[in-house]
Amino acid sequence: MMKARQLISVALLALSVSGNAQVGAPKPVAPLPTKHQVAWQQMETYAFIHFGPNTFCDREWGYGDAPLECFNPSRLDCEQWAKTLRDAGMKGIIITAKHHDGFCLWPTKYTDYSVRNTPYKDGKGDIVGELSAACKKYGLKFGVYLSPWDRHQAFYGTPLYREYFHAQLHELLTQYGDIFEVWFDGANGGDGYYGGAREARTIDRRTYYDYPRAWETIYKYQPQAIIFSDGGPGCRWVGNENGYAGATNWAFLWKDKVYPGYEKYRELQYGHADGDQWVPAECDVSIRPGWFYHEKEDDKVKSVDHLVDLYYRSVGHNGTFLLNMPVDKEGRIHPIDSARVIDFHKQVTTELKDNLLKTARIKASDVRGKAFAEANLTDGNYDTYWCVKDGVNEAGLTISFKKSTKLNRLMLQEYIPLGQRVKSFSVYYRQGKEWIPVKLNEETTTIGYKRLLRFKTIQTQQLRIVINDARGPVCLNELGAYYAPNAKESYVEKVEDVKSLAFTAAANGTDAVTFDLGKEQQVKSFYYLPDQSAKHEGLVANYELYVGNDKANMTRVAAGEFSNIRNHPIMQEVHFTPASGRYVMLKATRMVTAGETLKYDKIAIQ
Numbered sequence: 001m002m003k004a005r006q007l008i009s010v011a012l013l014a015l016s017v018s019g020n021a022q023v024g025a026p027k028p029v030a031p032l033p034t035k036h037q038v039a040w041q042q043m044e045t046y047a048f049i050h051f052g053p054n055t056f057c058d059r060e061w062g063y064g065d066a067p068l069e070c071f072n073p074s075r076l077d078c079e080q081w082a083k084t085l086r087d088a089g090m091k092g093i094i095i096t097a098k099h100h101d102g103f104c105l106w107p108t109k110y111t112d113y114s115v116r117n118t119p120y121k122d123g124k125g126d127i128v129g130e131l132s133a134a135c136k137k138y139g140l141k142f143g144v145y146l147s148p149w150d151r152h153q154a155f156y157g158t159p160l161y162r163e164y165f166h167a168q169l170h171e172l173l174t175q176y177g178d179i180f181e182v183w184f185d186g187a188n189g190g191d192g193y194y195g196g197a198r199e200a201r202t203i204d205r206r207t208y209y210d211y212p213r214a215w216e217t218i219y220k221y222q223p224q225a226i227i228f229s230d231g232g233p234g235c236r237w238v239g240n241e242n243g244y245a246g247a248t249n250w251a252f253l254w255k256d257k258v259y260p261g262y263e264k265y266r267e268l269q270y271g272h273a274d275g276d277q278w279v280p281a282e283c284d285v286s287i288r289p290g291w292f293y294h295e296k297e298d299d300k301v302k303s304v305d306h307l308v309d310l311y312y313r314s315v316g317h318n319g320t321f322l323l324n325m326p327v328d329k330e331g332r333i334h335p336i337d338s339a340r341v342i343d344f345h346k347q348v349t350t351e352l353k354d355n356l357l358k359t360a361r362i363k364a365s366d367v368r369g370k371a372f373a374e375a376n377l378t379d380g381n382y383d384t385y386w387c388v389k390d391g392v393n394e395a396g397l398t399i400s401f402k403k404s405t406k407l408n409r410l411m412l413q414e415y416i417p418l419g420q421r422v423k424s425f426s427v428y429y430r431q432g433k434e435w436i437p438v439k440l441n442e443e444t445t446t447i448g449y450k451r452l453l454r455f456k457t458i459q460t461q462q463l464r465i466v467i468n469d470a471r472g473p474v475c476l477n478e479l480g481a482y483y484a485p486n487a488k489e490s491y492v493e494k495v496e497d498v499k500s501l502a503f504t505a506a507a508n509g510t511d512a513v514t515f516d517l518g519k520e521q522q523v524k525s526f527y528y529l530p531d532q533s534a535k536h537e538g539l540v541a542n543y544e545l546y547v548g549n550d551k552a553n554m555t556r557v558a559a560g561e562f563s564n565i566r567n568h569p570i571m572q573e574v575h576f577t578p579a580s581g582r583y584v585m586l587k588a589t590r591m592v593t594a595g596e597t598l599k600y601d602k603i604a605i606q
Helices: 004-011 035-043 053-057 078-087 127-137 159-175 211-221 261-270 304-314 335-351 374-378
Strands: 045-049 092-098 141-146 181-183 190-192 199-201 226-229 235-237 281-286 319-324 361-364 395-414 422-431 434-437 451-470 475-482 512-530 540-548 555-561 572-591 600-605
Touching (some): 078 092, 078 335, 092 181, 141 159, 159 181, 211 226, 281 304, 361 374, 374 475, 512 540
Parallel strands (some): 092 141
Antiparallel strands (some): 395 451, 512 600
C-alpha cells in the first residue's frame, strides 16, 4: 500500500500547466509505423480461411499428391463466409490461396494443380475471386496467403520454381483488387510429393525465394499491403500459434535479423525494446485444434471464454488477432464455429461497451498545452492525445468519479504514429485515505497501440495511473475504464483430456518408446501430447507406430508426419485399423530438431 503523499511525488499533481506550456507536437520517437501499419493495427481482429484438398483428405499439411477430383465442395458460398465474419466484428479475411500442398484456389495459368481442373463449377470456379467480391460486398478487407513452399511441384528447389513463385504472386496482386495483407508462411523445405519423387528437399529459406524482389512487387502493385513473415517487414509472427502476445510487447525488431531456435520464439512474442524497425505482432490461432476443417473436431471448437481471453491477450497486448475459421467440406463455415465466433464478438462488445471515464474527471500531473489536454483521452478521436512536456518521462493521471464506482477493466492507448514510448506503468485505486495497487495477473510494462487490463472487481471513487518510465514525452490518445458483471479476469486452457488404456512406459529421452498395456488388448487410436514446456523440446516430425505381443516382433500399424508440430505443439491424433497386442511402440523416424530425443507430456492409447 502507498500513502497518498508518497505517490504524489510521482504523480506531481500540483504542477501548473499554464504559462510556459509547450504548444507544438512532440518530436517522434523512432522507430515509427507507416500510415498503412497504423491502419492495419486499427483493424484489430480479422479472419483466416484455410480451405483446400486438405479439407477433403482430412490432413493438415498435404504432401501435394491429393487427386484433383477430391476437391468438390457441394454448397460453397463465399458470401456466407463474409457475412458471418462481418457479423462477428471481423474487419478482413485472408485466404490460403495456395498452401504447402501447392494446390491453387484460383485458376492460375502456371500449373494444372488448381481449382481449374476440379469438379467445382466444372472447372470454371475461382474461389479467390469469389471471396474478393464477397469481401467488397460486405465491407471487409481482403488478403492472401501464398505458401513459398510447394510440396507438389517437381521443380521445387530449382531456380525455375523461384520464377514460378514470383509469377503466381504477380497474378494474385494484379487480378483481385486491393489487398490489405500478403501472408508468407515460415514453413519451408522438407518431405513432399514433388511430382512423384516423394523425397525431402532442402533450400536456404533466407535467399532461395528472393524475398526482396517479392517485397518490391508488392509495394509496386499493392503499396498499402502489410507483408507478413517471421520477421516482417510489415508485421511479424508472434512466435506461437496459440493466439497471444506477451504482456510486454514492443512493436520493434532488428532489421533483417531474427534469432534462430528458441530465442526466435521469445523475441517474436515480446519484440525488442531497442529494435530499429517497426514490425508489430500478429497473433494467429485457429478456432479449432487444426487449421483445416476436420469433422472429428466439431466438439473441440474454442469456447467463448477462451476466445475472449485471446482477444485480451492479442489486441490487448499491442497485437492484432487473426482467427482462423476453417471451411467445411460443403464449402461453408460450420454452424458451430459461426455461432461461437459471433457470441465471442458480442461478449467482448458487451464487456467494453460503456466507458465509465466519459463522465469522470481526469487530472494530469503535466500537460504540454491546451491542444494536448486530458479531454483528448475520452473524445473518441484517434488523432488527438494527451501529452506532457519535453523531458518529462514520468507522469500521472488521477481519475475522479462522481460516486463510488465498480470497475474491472482498463484500456490504455498510445498514439503510435509518434512512436511507442511507455516502458512501465502502475495502476492504483483509492480506499479511504490510502492508494492500493490494483492486483493484476500480468506485468504493466508496455502499452503500444492498445493495452487491456482485467482484474477482480474493485469499487472506488478515484483511480490513478502512473507512467513510471518512457522513451520520451508520454502520448496517450485514449483511456477507458469498464465494469463487466460476472466477467472473468483470467482463463486457464485445459489440455485435452483423453482417457487411456492402462500402461507403463520407458522414460522420455529415446527415439522410440514402448508402452505395456498389461495384457493383450485391441487398440485403434494413439494420442501424443508433445513437451509443453516453453522450449517444446523433443518434438517428433515423422513417426511409425507398432503393435504386438512380442517386443522384438511387432507389426507397423501406422506411419506419417505430425504436420506443423514445431509451431503448433498440440495433441496429435493417429487413428488406424484396430490391431491387437500387449505392447504399443512409438518410433520417431525424424525429429523436428536433429539430435534431440523424443519427449512428451502425455501419451494416451485407445
